[in-house]
Amino acid sequence: MTHQVEPQTGGGSPQRRSGGVRPMHTLALVGVGVVGVLIAFWVLSSIAGVLWGIVKVVVIVAVLAGLVWLLFGRRRS
DSSP: OOOOOOOOOSSSSOOOOOSOOOHHHHHHHHHHHHHHHHHHHHHHHHHHHHHHHHHHHHHHHHHHHHHHHHHHHHHHO
């Protein structure tokens, strides 16, 4: 005995639309993207700020060391 099952066309559970992004999903993706970009800029600017601070300290120490070397070097000769 064979039973044939016919697909439900009218009643039953609603069919989901596939192949499209819902507006709320699009809004969520844009929001996550904007927040991600802001965090990335904040982190990169923080890293750049720390590196720039280190470079400034190194330059100041080098200039002071050069001045001390010039002053003490001239006294010896």
